[in-house]
Each structure stands twice: as C-alpha cells, then as structure tokens.
Amino acid sequence: MTGTAMKSSDSQIDVMDVISELDQCVTEADALDLTTTVVQHLGADWFVYTTMLPPELNKTDESYRYFIGCRRELCEIYNERRWMMNDPFIDYALSNSAPLLLSKVKTVTAGQAELLQAGAAYGFRSGLVVPTHTSMGKKRMGLLYIGSELPKSQGEPKLWLKRVQFGALGHELLQWWNTALRKKAMHKYSLQAEEVELLQLVRKGKVATEIAAINDVKVSTVYRKWETIKEKLDVNKMEHAVVTAEAIGLLE
Numbered sequence: 001m002t003g004t005a006m007k008s009s010d011s012q013i014d015v016m017d018v019i020s021e022l023d024q025c026v027t028e029a030d031a032l033d034l035t036t037t038v039v040q041h042l043g044a045d046w047f048v049y050t051t052m053l054p055p056e057l058n059k060t061d062e063s064y065r066y067f068i069g070c071r072r073e074l075c076e077i078y079n080e081r082r083w084m085m086n087d088p089f090i091d092y093a094l095s096n097s098a099p100l101l102l103s104k105v106k107t108v109t110a111g112q113a114e115l116l117q118a119g120a121a122y123g124f125r126s127g128l129v130v131p132t133h134t135s136m137g138k139k140r141m142g143l144l145y146i147g148s149e150l151p152k153s154q155g156e157p158k159l160w161l162k163r164v165q166f167g168a169l170g171h172e173l174l175q176w177w178n179t180a181l182r183k184k185a186m187h188k189y190s191l192q193a194e195e196v197e198l199l200q201l202v203r204k205g206k207v208a209t210e211i212a213a214i215n216d217v218k219v220s221t222v223y224r225k226w227e228t229i230k231e232k233l234d235v236n237k238m239e240h241a242v243v244t245a246e247a248i249g250l251l252e
Helices: 003-007 015-024 028-041 072-080 088-095 110-121 152-161 163-188 193-203 208-215 219-233 238-247
Strands: 046-052 064-069 126-133 141-148
Touching: 015 028, 015 163, 028 046, 028 064, 028 163, 046 163, 064 163, 072 110, 088 110, 088 126, 088 141, 126 152, 126 163, 141 152, 141 163, 152 163, 163 193, 193 208, 193 219, 193 238, 208 219, 219 238
Parallel strands: none
Antiparallel strands: 046 064, 046 141, 126 141
C-alpha cells in the first residue's frame, strides 16, 4: 500500500493492517515510505528510527542502521557534534522497553540538553521515545523517536494516545531490519542457512558433541563445518565467528 492510497481513505484505514505490510517491503526506500505514511497518519510530523547492537558488540558498519524522517539539518548537526555518543534517547533504550514522553527524558550533560534544544528547533517540540528489542540480553535493539511540531502540552497527549501503534511500528521495523541485514550478510559471506544455524547453537553454548547429537552427524563433521564458517568469516575461533555474526546481523 502506498502512502497516497492510505491518505485517500484515512477514515477507513486500520493503521495496524498497514504496519503489518512492512514485511512485504523489498527495498529500504519502500520501507521508509511506508513508515513515513504511518507516522503521519498517526498524527506526528517527524521520526527517526535507529537499530543497533549494544556498545560491546557495536564494532562494524553493519551494526548501525537507520531510517530518517526528519529535517536534514538536524541530522547534519547530530553527526557533526557526534551526539550519538551522548544521546539520552539511546541511553534510555539500552535499559528500558516502555515508551517515554520527551518531557520525561532525563538529561545529565550539557550536550544532551543541547540535543533536545536542537530537536525542538527542527520540529521535535514534543516527542515520544519507543524502544524496541528482539529479546533481553546482548541482542540487536531499536529506537523509534517520534516528533511533533505541536508544543508539549498539546503534542505529547496525542502521541501518548497512539503509543501502542507506534510501538507496533517500532517492533515491525526492527524485524524488517533483522531480515534485511541477515539476507545481506548471508550473501556477502556466502553463508548457508545450515551454517547460520550452527552459529546460533554455538552462541547458545552448545559444544561440538552436543551439536553432533542434535544434527545426528559425526563430531568430525561438525568440526569440518566450523572450519568452513571460520574461513568465510575470516576468524580463528568459533567464539569470534559468533561475535562477527552478531555484528553483521546474522543472529537474532
């Protein structure tokens, strides 16, 4: 469904049905267009969606992806001042999963306060922070930041009223990026689905004998497949292969 089609029948549209169509988007442009349409339909003006790994795993370019639905000037200032290293929204999302209104976001540094001021100047006068996570622990996380040009007293009640829909959108965006990154990584490193499954088992703490029993193969077969995986990912140990696989989006 295109943004134009959705807007032509706003009163009849179930926005949750539109959000569920995100997994049908093939390209980043398609996914961004659908996200923009949903955000605007829910009464907001701007958004930024970021998906990343926890800091201890954030070691490659593939570990950080985003959709931008705000003014370019704000992005330029954000990058120029390296606010990602001191972002209060990311700090909140790292340890929380519940939506939070912009007025409730705590700032502890002058840089964080400046970030909020810049956001307000470029359209985020009121806002809603929506963390999304695949699961607890060291997994890929997401952060959907919704903005409205309405002042906080008017904008935040409206955004809060739609927090469930924004939460659904955030979770679907995270799943979309997980799938897209996994496909890209499997193609780039010529990995087969069976090899990714082996990496998942190693990540869960399974040793070669256990994996052999699970797959009903010889232990020597498991070791041989491990060698192939390590060669493809250019690492010397399977634990390093797991870390690399997490960073490039292969593992959920």
